[in-house]
Amino acid sequence: MTEQEARRQRRARFESLAHVVAEPLHRYLLRRTAPDMVEDVLSETMLVLWRRIDHVPGLGTAAPPDRDDVLPWCYGVARGCLANARRADGRRLRLVERLMHTQPARAAAADTDHSDLHVALAALGELDREVVRLWAWEELAPRQIAEVTGLTPNAVSMRLHRAKKKLAERLQPGRKNAERPGHKMSEGRSSR
Numbered sequence: 669m670t671e672q673e674a675r676r677q678r679r680a681r682f683e684s685l686a687h688v689v690a691e692p693l694h695r696y697l698l699r700r701t702a703p704d705m706v707e708d709v710l711s712e713t714m715l716v717l718w719r720r721i722d723h724v725p726g727l728g729t730a731a732p733p734d735r736d737d738v739l740p741w742c743y744g745v746a747r748g749c750l751a752n753a754r755r756a757d758g759r760r761l762r763l764v765e766r767l768m769h770t771q772p773a774r775a776a777a778a779d780t781d782h783s784d785l786h787v788a789l790a791a792l793g794e795l796d797r798e799v800v801r802l803w804a805w806e807e808l809a810p811r812q813i814a815e816v817t818g819l820t821p822n823a824v825s826m827r828l829h830r831a832k833k834k835l836a837e838r839l840q841p842g843r844k845n846a847e848r849p850g851h852k853m854s855e856g857r858s859s860r
Contacts, residue, residue, distance in 0.1 A: 682721050686714060688735050689742045696746055705753055712749040717742060788838035795819075796831040803828055 669677075693713055697706045717724065726737025789797055795817065802813045810824040817824065 678721060681727060682718050684732055685717060685721070685724060685727055685738060685742075688733055689717075689739055690714070692735070692739055693742060693746050696743060697750065701750060701753070705757075709746065709749050709753050712753070713742070713746040716745050716749060720745075784839060785835075788835050791838060792831055792834060796827055796834075799824055799827045800831045800835070 690710075694706065694710055697709050697713075701709065721727070724733075724738055725741050727733050789800065792800065798817065799813055799819075802808045802816055803810075808816070810828060811821045813819070813824045813828075814821040819827070
């Protein structure tokens, strides 16, 4: 049997299985979850059935499979997909709650004007800008930035050092000529 024939046969087996189990699975899910989740979970269930078509017990080469042979296993798959969807939904809800609790702090931070920072970043080259963003915003180490950009970790470290230096100069103009820390010339011992 050629690969193309095997694919055709696999597809025909899945289509005959889907024809038998799609409606019962839909009803099964309607009785167990919110109507807005049913289609997504059913789609996920059908995807798993497609991937595991060779593992469906009772699914032979006969054109229409026997519903009593294949449906219990398919219900098990739907049950697992539903559990996964509920866990994902719970994670989303917990994330929304956490975000809502941090919202006032974020609102205060959003009022801060960062236009000078964006202008300074725009003055950097594209690769230097990306290196700085990966370091500052994504909190990646130079070795991780090297993986993302295709540079060596040493090259990333050098680019990051130079870019931070350029940003500091742009964000604090005149800093080089500003008073240096320590004693002023007029302070300390007198020359008398």
